[in-house]
Amino acid sequence: MSCKSALYAAMQTPTAVAVDGVIPLGSLIRRYGCDVALNGNAVNITGTGYYDVDASVTVTSTAAGTVTITLYKDGVAVPGATASETAAANGTVDLNIPALVRQVCCAAGSALTLVLTGVAATVNNVALRVQRV
Known part of the structure; x- marks a missing residue:
């Protein structure tokens, strides 16, 4: 698959991540192009x-309950982008x-984050790929 920009x-x-906390994404492994950047x-x-x-996230819950991860764009949940x-x-x-997000014309830029809800957890592993198609 060809792409204009990519980040892994x-x-x-x-x-440890608290309920409603932003999940750390770790380190930049690969990057191509100028449309995506780890910040x-x-x-x-x-x-x-x-x-x-x-996004692939492995977590260990601190208590029994439902663990939920949601993709946010500029602080707003992306519809359907939850597990x-x-x-x-x-x-x-x-x-x-898996999700597809849109960056509209004339926007200054957007920030994508992963947020934990449900029960607090220890995030053991995150693998995130974002590519402009």
Whole structure:
């Protein structure tokens, strides 16, 4: 698949994340083009068009309950870009989010983040790919 810009980030250091907390994305592994950039716990997208987003997150819940990960664009949940699973206390779950987001014409840029809801958890692994198609 050809693309105009791409970014791959990964985080493999277990990190506690509170409910409603932004999930750390780790380090930049690969990057191509100038339309995507890792900026702390967010990916900034700047070029007009569509972006294919694939997130894979492994978490260990601190209590029994439903663990939910949601993709946000500029602080607003992306419709349908959420994954949930019920976990036992100290149970590990794998959550995957495939999504397509749009950066509209004349926008200054947007920030993509992953947010944890449901129960607090330790995030063990994050793999995030964002590419402008």
